[in-house]
Structure formats: structure tokens, C-alpha cells
Amino acid sequence: MSRLHDMGGRFGDGAVVPDAPDAPVFATDWHARALAVTLACGALGKWNIDVSRHARECLSPKDYTRFSYYEKWISALADLLVETGVLTPEDLKGQSGDGLHALASAALRAEAVAAVLAKGGPANRPSAIAPIFAPGERVKTRHPGGSALVDGGHTRLPDYAVGACGQILRQHGTHVLPDSNAHGLGEAPEPLYAVAFPASELWAHPEHPHDEVVLDLWQSYLQPLEPGAQI
Amino acid sequence: MPHDHSDHPHAVLPSDPALRVKALETILTRKGLIDPAALDEIIDTYQNKIGPQNGARVVARAWSDPAFKAALLADADPVLAELGYYGRQGEHMVVVENRPERHNMVVCTLCSCYPWPLLGIPPGWYKSDAYRARAVREPRKVLADFGVTLPSETAVRVWDSTAEVRYLVLPMRPAGSEGLDEDALAALVSRDSMIGTALATAPSGAGDLKGGDLNVGDLT
Numbered sequence: 354m355s356r357l358h359d360m361g362g363r364f365g366d367g368a369v370v371p372d373a374p375d376a377p378v379f380a381t382d383w384h385a386r387a388l389a390v391t392l393a394c395g396a397l398g399k400w401n402i403d404v405s406r407h408a409r410e411c412l413s414p415k416d417y418t419r420f421s422y423y424e425k426w427i428s429a430l431a432d433l434l435v436e437t438g439v440l441t442p443e444d445l446k447g448q449s450g451d452g453l454h455a456l457a458s459a460a461l462r463a464e465a466v467a468a469v470l471a472k473g474g475p476a477n478r479p480s481a482i483a484p485i486f487a488p489g490e491r492v493k494t495r496h497p498g499g500s501a502l503v504d505g506g507h508t509r510l511p512d513y514a515v516g517a518c519g520q521i522l523r524q525h526g527t528h529v530l531p532d533s534n535a536h537g538l539g540e541a542p543e544p545l546y547a548v549a550f551p552a553s554e555l556w557a558h559p560e561h562p563h564d565e566v567v568l569d570l571w572q573s574y575l576q577p578l579e580p581g582a583q584i
Numbered sequence: 585m586p587h588d589h590s591d592h593p594h595a596v597l598p599s600d601p602a603l604r605v606k607a608l609e610t611i612l613t614r615k616g617l618i619d620p621a622a623l624d625e626i627i628d629t630y631q632n633k634i635g636p637q638n639g640a641r642v643v644a645r646a647w648s649d650p651a652f653k654a655a656l657l658a659d660a661d662p663v664l665a666e667l668g669y670y671g672r673q674g675e676h677m678v679v680v681e682n683r684p685e686r687h688n689m690v691v692c693t694l695c696s697c698y699p700w701p702l703l704g705i706p707p708g709w710y711k712s713d714a715y716r717a718r719a720v721r722e723p724r725k726v727l728a729d730f731g732v733t734l735p736s737e738t739a740v741r742v743w744d745s746t747a748e749v750r751y752l753v754l755p756m757r758p759a760g761s762e763g764l765d766e767d768a769l770a771a772l773v774s775r776d777s778m779i780g781t782a783l784a785t786a787p788s789g790a791g792d793l794k795g796g797d798l799n800v801g802d803l804t
Contacts, residue, residue: 385631463622
């Protein structure tokens with residue numbers, strides 16, 4: 354079983370409501386502050402992008418459902434700050450002093466923002482694991498799904514594509530494995546592929562016979578399709 | 585897993601989201617962990633400097649310059665880096681081209697991955713449960729929510745951004761846009777057309793165009 358964030362293919366969410374062409378980038382001021390506080394805290398270097406995604410996913414189902422997008426961000430950030438020891442629960446209650454934190458020297462300064470955002474955080478790494486699939490090859494995703502490393506842990510194999518047969522579309526090189534990196538188990542880079550799945554392989558009632566869904570999947574999510582098997 | 589305890593630390597913050605953000609910002613600022621001026625700078629960057637105008641310039645150039653387009657489709661990263669479009673959430677870019685036989689559409693079902701250096705911060709609908717849940721299973725019904733109808737012979741390829749690779753859709757160049765310069769072409773390229781939930785806008789006076797119109801870029 355997965356968590357609530359893994360919602361691809363789910364029924365019952367209703368219409369997508371496009372925004373007005375002139376809608377502001379941030380619907381309200383606190384959305385902008387939530388994004389900025391989260392990015393600034395990320396610059397403290399106490400976690401990586403996979404840890405922060407997992408923190409959002411680990412909000413309780415009740416909170417995940419009722420929170421708006423940026424409420425999820427800010428709540429997961431508060432949880433992360435405590436989990437990594439940056440803050441204590443007493444700090445969050447406003448019950449501690451205002452002295453400078455030991456990490457204060459690492460705080461992101463205004464003059465460094467442009468350079469930090471422009472620098473980005475590439476996920477490709479050299480890897481000792483050689484690619485075993487080539488474009489055009491047929492593969493099947495791991496079954497059961499979920500994290501193979503940590504029970505209930507982070508993975509980027511969505512439930513809807515578990516046990517599905519597809520075809521390698523392109524190779525992206527070797528990238529950090531989120532399943533490992535989200536849990537402090539190392540970056541464990543391995544080959545990453547774009548894999549195309551016929552819609553008919555994923556859905557009981559596909560809209561069109563030639564539709565496809567492409568997912569980026571790590572090599573350890575995939576196994577070769579048995580010779581002679583059809584997709 | 586500490587996260588699976590019922591006593592999530594965030595529960596001690598105020599319940600109103602605006603106050604929750606304010607409380608956290610205040611605590612972090614007093615401890616010197618964040619610099620409010622840095623927050624202002626981050627917000628200014630994504631509100632005023634980085635946005636879909638960047639992606640539109642790339643599309644307009646691809647429509648105008650076949651060699652640029654070929655390089656962009658073959659290996660986008662060096663091409664975009666040369667234009668200065670690199671950075672957070674755009675480290676590994678792939679550009680996918682719409683053609684009469686295939687329409688591309690981008691989603692992130694697991695969170696909200698999006699090519700920030702080219703399109704800025706994603707719109708609310710992109711991050712909504714409805715889009716994340718439905719785009720992979722019923723893209724045509726989702727397109728209908730945007731007022732877009734594809735010809736029956738056009739297949740849809742939906743890209744679910746499950747890794748750190750970010751996708752940009754190169755929409756078809758609309759008929760009637762012959763002779764326009766890159767600035768005029770860029771004005772036809774909406775944010776949504778680069779996500780794949782819209783088509784490029786036909787130039788005014790080009791007549792009533794639909795999604796099935798010929799990609800004039802293919803003829804040149």
C-alpha cells in the first residue's frame with residue numbers, strides 16, 4: 354500500500370479548474386512566504402529534496418487531505434525541523450529563548466539567493482551500476498510496489514504503474530535513487546530511464562488505443578520482460 | 585518512523601495557515617536561521633523574474649530556427665544553459681514536440697515537479713489533486729476542462745515527472761504565424777501550451793483554428 358500522495362489514476366476528484374490568464378503567481382501572500390521559508394530552510398543543508406518530499410508524504414492521511422498545497426509544505430517543514438534537531442517542539446510553541454542558533458551562520462542571505470537558485474541541485478551522479486536496458490527494450494516494473502528498502506518508505510514508483518509492462522524510451526544517465534536518499538542510506542545512483550506504457554496496460558478503460566503514459570523509473574524498479582511476452 | 589507518530593510537531597503551530605507560516609517565519613528569524621530579506625528576494629525572483637516568458641522565448645526560437653530546434657530536442661540542457669535557463673528544478677530538461685499524430689502533456693502525480701527556470705512556479709491547478717489524479721488516466725477529459733479537443737487521430741503521451749527530469753512541451757506552431765518574428769511568436773505561447781493543456785494561440789486574423797491544423801513548422 355502507498356500513501357495518499359500517490360494519487361495517479363484515482364477517481365472522484367472532480368473537474369480541473371484552470372486559473373484566469375492574469376492570475377497572480379501566488380494566490381495570497383502567505384503562499385509566497387511558505388515557499389520562501391521552505392526554500393530558505395532547505396539551504397541550511399540539513400536534508401535533501403528526497404527527505405523533504407518524504408516528509409510531505411508522511412503527513413497523516415487526515416492532514417494530507419484537508420491541507421491546501423502550501424499548508425502541506427509548511428507543516429512538513431515544521432516536522433522536518435524538529436526531526437533533524439534544528440528546532441525542538443518547545444521552539445515551535447514559542448517557549449524557548451531568542452538567542453542565535455548554532456546553524457545561524459549557514460542561513461541563506463539575500464545576496465546569495467540568485468546564485469543559489471541559479472546553481473540548482475543536479476541529481477545525476479557517476480555510478481558503478483551499468484545500464485542493462487537499451488531504448489526499445491521491453492520491461493516490467495517491480496511487483497509488489499512501494500519502497501524495497503524501507504517499509505512504508507519513499508519511492509517514486511507510483512502504485513498505478515506497479516507490475517506494468519512497458520518499453521524503454523530513453524536513458525537519462527545515472528541519477529540519485531530517491532528510495533535510498535530519502536532515508537539517509539546514501540545517494541546510491543543508478544541508471545534512470547523514461548519508460549513508455551500503453552494506456553491500455555494501466556487502465557481498464559483507456560481513452561484511446563494509442564495513448565501512452567511515460568514515467569521516469571530507476572533500473573532497480575525494472576526487470577526484463579520474459580522473451581515472447583506480449584504487451 | 586517518527587513521521588508515523590500521531591503527535592506531528594506541526595500540530596503545535598496555529599491552525600490558520602497564514603498564522604502557521606507567520607509563526608514559523610518568526611521563530612526561525614529570531615534564531616537567525618532565515619533572513620527575511622532573503623525570503624523577499626526568493627519571492628521577487630519567482631514573481632517577477634522567472635516565469636513562462638522564458639519558456640515562450642525558447643519555443644519561439646525553436647519555431648524560427650530549425651537547427652536550434654533540432655539541438656533542443658536532441659539534448660536540451662546545453663542549449664538552455666547557453667540561454668541562461670538553468671537552475672533549481674530545471675537541472676535535467678527534456679523538450680518533447682507536439683505533432684499532428686501525438687500530443688504531449690506533463691503532470692507530476694506524486695507531488696508537483698515542474699520546470700521552474702522555464703515556467704516559474706506551477707499554477708494552482710497543476711498542483712491540484714484533480715489534475716494529479718486524472719491527467720494520467722483520462723487526459724482528454726482533462727483537456728476538455730481546458731476547452732481543448734484533439735482530433736481523433738491524435739494520440740496522447742502523458743509524461744509523469746517521477747524523477748528530477750523536467751519536461752517542456754514544444755507546441756505546434758499555429759497556422760497563420762508565417763513571417764512573424766520571435767517576439768510576436770513568443771506572444772502566442774501560453775504557459776499551459778508548454779505543459780500540454782493548451783495549444784499555441786493562433787495569431788489574430790488567422791481565422792478559426794483548431795488543434796488539428798497543420799503544423800506549419802513541419803513544412804519549412
